[in-house]
Amino acid sequence: MVGEGPLADAWVRETPEEKAADTSLGDLLAEVSQDISTLMRQEMELAKAELRQSATRAGKAAGMFAGAGEAARFTLLFLSIALWAGLAYLVGQGWSAVIVAVVWAAVGAILYFLGKNELSSLRGLTKTAETVQEIPGALKPGKDTP
Numbered sequence: 001m002v003g004e005g006p007l008a009d010a011w012v013r014e015t016p017e018e019k020a021a022d023t024s025l026g027d028l029l030a031e032v033s034q035d036i037s038t039l040m041r042q043e044m045e046l047a048k049a050e051l052r053q054s055a056t057r058a059g060k061a062a063g064m065f066a067g068a069g070e071a072a073r074f075t076l077l078f079l080s081i082a083l084w085a086g087l088a089y090l091v092g093q094g095w096s097a098v099i100v101a102v103v104w105a106a107v108g109a110i111l112y113f114l115g116k117n118e119l120s121s122l123r124g125l126t127k128t129a130e131t132v133q134e135i136p137g138a139l140k141p142g143k144d145t146p
Contacts, residue, residue, distance in 0.1 A: 047125055054122055057122055058122065061118035064111045064112070064114050064115030071108030071111060072108050075101055075105045075108060078098075079098075081101075085097055
């Protein structure tokens, strides 16, 4: 017969009320505790991933600022050489140093603005903050979880 035997139970699903009646309070609390523990571990992993991403972007920005500082140093060096050579010869070799200095100034400006944009785009742990705010609502009675 279809409705008898060990396989018949596999086709019947318990309703939440039946499951609650068959499960002890200790088992329910253990299940909730395990779910909360899993949720906290997942939140920690999300926070770690976001921190790694932010640290990488901050490192790139720091490298760009370092490049901008180095370019500024070269700008001062070549402007000093250009001024010296320009005053010494009034025309000629000094202008080539000015051209090199202008190129370094452009490189420095570009690196500075790229670094500034990279830092301004950092937003912190946005995903972790959003999901942590959802935890209290998920723990309220009567709230179905996906």
